[in-house]
Amino acid sequence: MVYQRDAVEALPAYVQGKSIPNAVKLSSNENPYPPLDSVVEVVRERAASISLYPDMSAHDVVERIAARWQVRPSEIAVGAGSVEVAAQLITASAGSGDEVMFAWRSFEAYPILVQVAGATPVPVPLTADDRHDLEAMLAAITDRTRLVFVCTPNNPTGAIVTRDEMERFLERVPSSVLVVIDEAYAHFDDAEDSVDGLDFFRRCDNVVVLHTFSKAYGLAGLRIGYAIAPERIAANLRRVAVPFGVSALAQAAAIASLDAEDELQERIDVIRAERARVLAGLRDRGWQVFDSLGNFVWLRTGASTTEVDGILRENGVVARAFAGDGIRVTIGSPEMNDRFLAALDGVPASV
Template sequence: MSDAAESVTESAPPREVHGAPEAAVRLREVLGQMPDYKPGKAAAAPAGVTAFKVSSNENPYGPLPSVLAAIGDGATTINRYPDMAVTALTQRLAKALDVPPECIATGTGSVAVLAQIVTAACDAGDEVVFAWRSFEAYPIVTQLAGAKPVMVGLDAEARHRLDAMFAAITDRTRVILVCTPNNPTGPCAGQAELEAFLDKVPSDVIVVVDEAYVEFVRDPEAVRGLEVWRHRPNVVVLRTFSKAYGLAGLRVGYAVAHPPVAAALRKTATPFGVNSLAQVAAIASLDAFDELSERVDSLVAERDRVVQALADQGWKLPRSDANFVWFPLGSDSTAFSEACQEAGLMVRQYGDDGVRVTIGEAEANSRLIEVAAAFGPR
């Protein structure tokens, strides 16, 4: 051992806690200031009651047989690294979306692509503007990048206030996030209002149109992200295979961006992040979209059934164009969550803001209607 090493060892012996050395490492201060991401709780219910997990906006249907077959075939080569460029999926997406392949960047779910965007755009102290409440990963990925989250409250109908978001822009603003339909509240931003907003936003600020739930949208006035993107160099459209496509467990999402931005997103991606099974499953899902769309239509029909039943009971909820409904219950949120759990429904509570319930199996949806009727509209 060198003299220097001996000096360090003698002057700073490791302290032990319960028999193990205590780590003397320095971690980033922001980790103690930012919230943890909270996944939806697993299904749980009292004895004798069927449990349903309606807390994570998952698709209740299992993979299509053709998708399972593709995964099985792909499993024979998992001893090899996946294609880091995600070439086949990129080309298939380009064909499906009618965009150039160089405009697509992939990642391990849309939340990872979101982190790639913020990392590519923000230096320490820069700002990211988004509505609140919205997707809970937004403040997390912002702060991890060393940027500052600027949260703009929703309006009385749980919609984005784009004028207020414009007013929040400063010379440090680098990214604006527009979640449409908004998670967890459900409404879409309108196409006309977004275009008017973008007319005012500085052209060097990236505006992300987060369309994780776009396949469930039926509002004719809703944002059409790709249409906006085609003539706006600073717009990025963010999408996922986790919701409508039912591939949440495989983690694959993508962005459509103009070539300079898309290239930056590929630079900030985790190497080999999109695994080989996710790639083949996503391609097989795109090939089977007609079959998948029937499932999406059935979920939309179930959503409409639930929304109408709740309206008939007297509930006044925000419009949802996603695969969930939002109960803005305030201080009654905990009581409603507990009532749902007693009925076998594991829902997603957001403190005292409200409760989000995923549209799941028909039995789960009917049980939600029953719980809401017993609880009484608020």
């Protein structure tokens, strides 16, 4: 039998949010609105050149991102979505015998990526109100800890880490440990006391910030994300990146999206307003839900998760269920959200 790594064959596969006919898909945290016309036009113009390799350095989009955040281009590393950049970070920083820490439940790709790299995942349970337990994470750091992922707003619970919490956390994290502030959903976060990853990046030598164009910018199908990192770390990310991993179409669409941020903000504002309406609708129906600052809400359904998910599907709503834990529901268009809330009318809030 051909040899394959046992650790890989034992890995759970990453599960994509599913679709079913005649149902609304609220399972993947996708932007419910189509790309802006200006972005579509740029992609259409570039489509004629898909027989050619893209610029592997992603020079133009890197320059544009650097200008957007007022950092040096040498502090930017891109990849096929922020998840691929997270994989670069793990590959560059951790291997056999090393540990990578993250809250749990958080982004489900974290433990998979860590094990692919041959390192050891260290999940730290969330608090009772579904927030990062930073004190417990500090206590779990060992001399083998190489990275700590802090996802804020957290996927799938929507909870944030505040500025003051991160300040106290970083004061006590050893300088040899890389802290990755994953801000995939930061555009939807309108809390005044939320952590600003860029502020800590500018002040700390061991902080990296992850961003993506998949969510607020609506480019999930083109796959582009990036890290803002100290120059040495960013250079190592480029060394381990998949060659030509970010397509020319994705690079062009990202630049066009950055040029249209004011227009995109209007859509973000609509999603935020719909999130508030959905949370209010859940509470009106008796659900005890914590505030979410992402483009999704989290139902803590525990042992009833499979039952509730089944009822939603029967009513034409596909959400993201985590068996035995809860259900994450993306904020869609007003019509999609109405359908979700109506589907819950047949579910006792106490399940």
